[in-house]
Amino acid sequence: MLSTKRPHRAGAGGRTAPPEQRRQQLIEATIRCVAKRGLADTTIATVAREAGLSQGIINLHFRSKERLxxxxxxxxxxxxxxxxxxxxxxxxxxxxxxxxxxxxxxxxxxxxxxxxxxxxxxxxxxxxxxxxxxxxxxxxxxxxxxxxxxxxxxxxxxxxxxxxxxxxxxxxxxxxxxxxxxxxxxxxxxxxxxxxxxxxxxxxxxxxxxxxxxxxxxxxx
Amino acid sequence: MLSTKRPHRAGAGGRTAPPEQRRQQLIEATIRCVAKRGLADTTIATVAREAGLSQGIINLHFRSKERLxxxxxxxxxxxxxxxxxxxxxxxxxxxxxxxxxxxxxxxxxxxxxxxxxxxxxxxxxxxxxxxxxxxxxxxxxxxxxxxxxxxxxxxxxxxxxxxxxxxxxxxxxxxxxxxxxxxxxxxxxxxxxxxxxxxxxxxxxxxxxxxxxxxxxxxxx
DNA sequence: GCAATGAATGAATGACTATTCAATGAACGT
DNA sequence: ACGTTCATTGAATAGTCATTCATTCATTGC
The missing domain is CATH 1.10.357.10 (Tetracycline Repressor, domain 2)
Known part of the structure; x- marks a missing residue:
């Protein structure tokens, strides 16, 4: 309880990252994805792939695709x-x-x-x-x-x-x-x-x- | 073989209509549908309902949703x-x-x-x-x-x-x-x-x- | 009338996709 | 080192939707 909750790791590609950084990473991936494929072809899967992460990550950090x-x-x-x-x-x-x-x-x-x-x-x-x-x-x-x-x-x-x-x-x-x-x-x-x-x-x-x-x-x- | 292929029926709501008229009817339904619900929520089903016709009609007159x-x-x-x-x-x-x-x-x-x-x-x-x-x-x-x-x-x-x-x-x-x-x-x-x-x-x-x-x-x- | 034609239907099919969750393993405190 | 915690994974699930097609039925020619 004494320690200040430190960020797990600094790098962006790390396996574990502070939530705020993951959210930012996913938002940027969304922008690239919509720009590349259009909103209609932007799926949870394509955004996750663009970010280099797994499918489930989006529902973990945002509650739904809509919120993302x-x-x-x-x-x-x-x-x-x-x-x-x-x-x-x-x-x-x-x-x-x-x-x-x-x-x-x-x-x-x-x-x-x-x-x-x-x-x-x-x-x-x-x-x-x-x-x-x-x-x-x-x-x-x-x-x-x-x-x-x-x-x-x-x-x-x-x-x-x-x-x-x-x-x-x-x-x-x-x-x-x-x-x-x-x-x-x-x-x-x-x-x-x-x-x-x-x-x-x-x-x-x-x-x-x-x-x-x-x-x-x-x-x- | 003698008769000129006549339009089946004049009215728009009829059970059988000339193809050109059906196409026009479906295009107008599409416009209303997209305006009412947005492109993302415009489905074959909603357009067909808007036109007062059945699901299959769109793939009959246009070859696909994309073509419509x-x-x-x-x-x-x-x-x-x-x-x-x-x-x-x-x-x-x-x-x-x-x-x-x-x-x-x-x-x-x-x-x-x-x-x-x-x-x-x-x-x-x-x-x-x-x-x-x-x-x-x-x-x-x-x-x-x-x-x-x-x-x-x-x-x-x-x-x-x-x-x-x-x-x-x-x-x-x-x-x-x-x-x-x-x-x-x-x-x-x-x-x-x-x-x-x-x-x-x-x-x-x-x-x-x-x-x-x-x-x-x-x-x- | 009656048979032939083909427009129209709508249930069934298959593909796709958001969401869930049990399993995994990285990071941290001790 | 070791156990605990919790971010992350990805296979399984459930739902949606475009497309197909066997059937129905209005229309037309005879």
Whole structure:
């Protein structure tokens, strides 16, 4: 009773690992598996194999396949929301900096990695039918919307943009980002993170010309 | 051998119907079923029940469940492309009319009905993993892109918009539309076809201010 | 009417998969 | 070393679902 319950072993591949590490390992295997095979062909067996572990491990650490999927979605949502904090911090110096940070974030490698996009869209397809998915996604959406809307509102006050409705711009930016994510996933040959960034910046530059200027357009073929 | 093989019976609910009519009936049942329960919970049994027919009927008229799903996707893609012809016709009088017709089309009731959006996104989630889905979607995307890109190019030539790259605008418009469709599906309480139309028009008005003017913004609550 | 045709049915089949649990063995305290 | 604990395994189980096919029955031609 004196000893502090030490982790059994440090390495990830060990035969026995602390629960939190196994859960993380399985969530990452789930992401790779969904990205490789789609949600429909993702089974307990394929995830376990991807993780290099046995079938039973998933029902041991998560209570069911459904919970594994839910936790995987929650993991991605949390990751996104944590990254948002950086943008929120930038917004404190100026709304423009905040918006630029958001665009940067949305098309940063770690956030819109192909594997993760595949998972997002796999879940979005089922979102309407699973209350749990819906809750997790709605929470993520809300924090995004609130932030971007606040930035746009500030910018409109500073810049005298009479024709611009902040709520509309925020909804538009959110929709544009989602659509570009979809392109990145399903048409990687004609969409890149860099191009997506330029399209988004061009949108913002059109709306807030006195605050945001898009980088000089290089020649398009 | 003399008689022309007549349709067995006219009514849809009859015990015997011409094959083409049964196929159509089953495709419509599939759309309702996917919209109501999601792709994951759409089974041969649920579709057959939705259509008011027996289990075996699907393997009789389509060779497998997979083919039923493929044909359903193809049906939606064809419907969209047919609707595009209207916009293509409008574009012949002027590119502005063409763009307006496209926006009109994308947020018209028949095209972005909730049931159909649910099916689109269900398939988009699996698109990456099924070559057949990919082909059908890619064909639809291409006809959209080609059309919109041509309209934007014409407009840029007519209007002297030095900073505007037609390809970028077309990609952006396409992404924006997809993103708004997603909102219409998963957040109907905060997105309507009318609002989506306004957001899209506001985007176009920002890009082509000398050709497209957005309707006066009514107060946003 | 009557036989022939083939559309439609739905119970039976076989494949697949989530979940369980008895057996295994690694890690730790003594 | 040795026994205890508990993470892990993987074969067995139970359930679901696509597909098949022998049977039923509406329709048509004669």
């Amino acid at each position: 999927l839910t936790e995987t979605l929650r993991y991605l949502a949390d990751e996104y929301r944590n990254a948002c904090r950086t943008a929120a911090a930038a917004a404190e110096s100026s709304p423009v900096a905040g918006l630029l940070a958001m665009v940067d974030l949305d098309f940063r490698r770690g956030i819109c990695a192909r594997d993760k996009l595949a998972v997002w869209f796999a879940f979005w397809g089922e979102r309407k039918f699973r209350p749990t998915y819906r809750r997790i996604c709605a929470a993520r959406d809300k924090s995004y919307d609130d932030m971007v809307r606040a930035m746009c509102t500030q910018l409109c006050q500073q810049g005298e943009y009479p024709g611009v409705e902040p709520a509309l711009v925020a909804d538009g930016l959110s929709a544009l980002t989602d659509g570009l994510w979809l392109d990145l996933l399903v048409r990687p040959e004609s969409m890149s993170r860099e191009l997506a960034r330029r399209i988004t910046m061009s949108y913002l530059a059109d709306v807030f010309p006195r605050h945001i200027r898009q980088p000089v357009a290089s020649s398009g073929s | 799903l493929t044909e359903t996707l193809r049906y939606l893609a064809d419907e969209y492309r047919n609707a595009c012809r209207t916009a293509a016709a409008a574009a012949e009088s002027s590119p502005v009319a063409g763009l307006l017709a496209m926006v009109d089309l994308d947020f018209r009731r028949g095209i972005c009905a909730r049931d159909k959006l649910a099916v689109w996104f269900a398939f988009w989630g699996e698109r990456k993993f099924r070559p057949t889905y990919r082909r059908i979607c890619a064909a639809r995307d291409k006809s959209y892109d080609d059309m919109v890109r041509a309209m934007c190019t014409q407009l840029c030539q007519q209007g002297e918009y030095p900073g505007v790259e037609p390809a970028l605008v077309a990609d952006g418009l396409s992404a924006l539309t997809d993103g708004l469709w997603l909102d219409l599906l998963v957040r109907p309480e905060s997105m309507s076809r009318e609002l989506a139309r306004r957001i899209t028009m506001s985007y176009l008005a920002d890009v082509f201010p000398r050709h497209i003017r957005q309707p006066v913004a009514s107060s946003g609550s």
